[in-house]
Amino acid sequence: MLTKFGSVVALVISAILFAAQGRAQVLNSGASPIALNAVLPDSITLTLSAHAVNFTLVGGSANNPGSTGITATTSWVMKPSVGTLNVYAFFSSSAAALTDGAGHNIPSADFQISDNGGAFAALTNTVPFGGANAGLQVSSVPIRGYNKTGTNSDLMTFNINLAPLPNLPAGVYTGTLTIQAQAF
Amino acid sequence: MKTGRISWAVMVGAALALSASFASAQAINSTAQTISLNAKLAETLTLNLSANTVSFTLSAGSATNAGSAGVTATTAWVLAPGRNNVNVYAYFASSTAALTDGTNNIPSSAFYIKDNTSAAAALTNTYAGFGGANAALQLANVPITATNRSANRTDAMTFNIDLSTGTLPQLPASTYAGTLTIQAQAL
Numbered sequence: 001m002l003t004k005f006g007s008v009v010a011l012v013i014s015a016i017l018f019a020a021q022g023r024a025q026v027l028n029s030g031a032s033p034i035a036l037n038a039v040l041p042d043s044i045t046l047t048l049s050a051h052a053v054n055f056t057l058v059g060g061s062a063n064n065p066g067s068t069g070i071t072a073t074t075s076w077v078m079k080p081s082v083g084t085l086n087v088y089a090f091f092s093s094s095a096a097a098l099t100d101g102a103g104h105n106i107p108s109a110d111f112q113i114s115d116n117g118g119a120f121a122a123l124t125n126t127v128p129f130g131g132a133n134a135g136l137q138v139s140s141v142p143i144r145g146y147n148k149t150g151t152n153s154d155l156m157t158f159n160i161n162l163a164p165l166p167n168l169p170a171g172v173y174t175g176t177l178t179i180q181a182q183a184f
Numbered sequence: 185m186k187t188g189r190i191s192w193a194v195m196v197g198a199a200l201a202l203s204a205s206f207a208s209a210q211a212i213n214s215t216a217q218t219i220s221l222n223a224k225l226a227e228t229l230t231l232n233l234s235a236n237t238v239s240f241t242l243s244a245g246s247a248t249n250a251g252s253a254g255v256t257a258t259t260a261w262v263l264a265p266g267r268n269n270v271n272v273y274a275y276f277a278s279s280t281a282a283l284t285d286g287t288n289n290i291p292s293s294a295f296y297i298k299d300n301t302s303a304a305a306a307l308t309n310t311y312a313g314f315g316g317a318n319a320a321l322q323l324a325n326v327p328i329t330a331t332n333r334s335a336n337r338t339d340a341m342t343f344n345i346d347l348s349t350g351t352l353p354q355l356p357a358s359t360y361a362g363t364l365t366i367q368a369q370a371l
Contacts, residue, residue: 129216
């Protein structure tokens with residue numbers, strides 16, 4: 001009986017000693033958190049396939065197509081609160097979209113864009129960019145849950161309508177058409 | 185004290201929410217991309233005739249030998265600033281032999297053109313670059329202004345050969361051929 005009691009005591013002491021030795025082998029510091037903050041900002045990029053278009057005009061003709069079409073590729077990453085992305089084409093002045101610099105002008109009302117094969121439309125609207133009555137909304141993309149990140153292509157072809165300008169003198173007319181996108 | 189803290193927290197939260205809302209309502213723009221446009225309207229001056237042949241049945245010594253048909257010259261132009269006039273001329277290469285049978289001639293002074301409502305006139309003037317000396321007639325002179333840099337005009341011409349003057353009453357019977365040229369010039 002005494003022997004059994006002695007064995008039990010010995011086991012208990014061994015267990016205590018073993019536990020004490022185990023604690024002594026692991027030493028933990030306090031936990032230090034790191035706050036992570038990743039921001040994916042709104043972004044819109046617009047690139048053009050080319051930056052120059054030439055026209056060989058025929059006096060009084062309604063059909064004076066540009067030498068080439070240009071594709072505007074718009075890419076975006078949007079917040080959920082953004083609802084629409086619009087692409088605009090515009091001049092700084094409606095009265096002098098193109099000019100010979102000698103007082104003879106081609107107004108924006110006679111400059112036309114066809115977007116993705118649609119009907120030609122003149123730049124006669126007031127848009128967020130450019131001069132009054134000198135713009136055109138080329139396209140509009142609703143932003144939904146499935147396209148918060150997306151791209152859109154606008155293949156633009158151009159025409160100058162000289163039918164309303166029968167007395168335009170011969171000359172070289174230059175101008176700058178600007179393409180810009182806006183999301184809101 | 186506790187109620188005050190809660191109110192303050194609510195106000196801060198509301199302000200943050202409003203700020204976020206305003207931020208999301210602001211438009212986001214792409215960079216502006218430009219396209220250079222270059223449109224050339226070249227100067228042009230064209231003249232077309234409604235017909236290219238006129239026949240005459242001549243009567244010896246007669247002042248009136250009308251051409252078989254009138255001819256209309258349509259002149260169209262697109263001109264640059266600095267041009268002041270468009271002239272239309274009719275001319276022969278030679279004043280002495282406007283028409284000829286190879287031996288005998290009808291001079292340009294016996295050939296008359298009536299242009300639109302003008303009186304008939306013989307081809308007896310000289311215009312450098314347009315036919316022989318004393319063998320031409322100016323049909324039209326159009327002043328060019330800002331209102332007609334791109335325009336057109338028509339000259340309806342009728343023709344007559346006057347065989348009543350000089351030696352022409354003795355013109356022998358024959359077939360007389362010649363070439364009348366119509367040309368426009370912008371200055």
